[in-house]
Amino acid sequence: MAKILMITGDFTEDYETMVPFQTLQACGHEVHAVCPEKKAGDTVATAIHDFEGDQTYTEKPGHRFALNADFDTINVSDYDALVVPGGRAPEYLRLNDRVLTMVQHFFDNDKPVAAICHGAQLLAAAGVLRGRHCSAYPACRPEVEQAGADYADISVDDAITDGKLVTAPAWPAHPAWLKQFMVVLGG
Numbered sequence: 001m002a003k004i005l006m007i008t009g010d011f012t013e014d015y016e017t018m019v020p021f022q023t024l025q026a027c028g029h030e031v032h033a034v035c036p037e038k039k040a041g042d043t044v045a046t047a048i049h050d051f052e053g054d055q056t057y058t059e060k061p062g063h064r065f066a067l068n069a070d071f072d073t074i075n076v077s078d079y080d081a082l083v084v085p086g087g088r089a090p091e092y093l094r095l096n097d098r099v100l101t102m103v104q105h106f107f108d109n110d111k112p113v114a115a116i117c118h119g120a121q122l123l124a125a126a127g128v129l130r131g132r133h134c135s136a137y138p139a140c141r142p143e144v145e146q147a148g149a150d151y152a153d154i155s156v157d158d159a160i161t162d163g164k165l166v167t168a169p170a171w172p173a174h175p176a177w178l179k180q181f182m183v184v185l186g187g
Helices: 014-026 089-093 097-108 119-125 138-146 171-185
Strands: 003-007 030-034 043-050 058-066 081-084 113-116 160-162 165-168
Touching: 003 014, 003 097, 014 030, 014 043, 014 058, 014 081, 014 113, 014 171, 081 097, 081 119, 081 171, 089 119, 097 113, 097 119, 113 119, 113 171, 119 138, 160 171, 165 171
Parallel strands: 003 030, 003 081, 081 113, 113 165
Antiparallel strands: 043 058, 160 165
């Protein structure tokens, strides 16, 4: 089974963090969730993004999500794959040079990466999307395209795989996104 790193932060999208974290563990994978400036046992605030007929998603308070590894002490070389949840966390995580270096490691070493929704903001900032075909929340399309990727305009409940990169627009795609990621993981 794979050892998977999840990089997350305050106001990560609740479902996009909790569901893959628990699902991957239930399938036998070891998942370590980290956040800059936080240690195992610390929590991040989550937000629930919902689709209620407005021009964009609505946001409601979510759960507290407990991290289970120390950001400062992890070695990305120890991990087989990366998961990047969406929400508002990628917006500020992309300003952290160590986070960008971590993300680059997975692409430089051709390791599986799953990103959903606003997670594409982090991938774009890390400069790893050029020449890729990927999805994200539609509002992130300009960033994906400016990063040199071909934006996949797919249904909100669908996902797309390009090599070892699996992306999806938002949490309604969890079944497709996680299924495709498990295939890339080799399971």
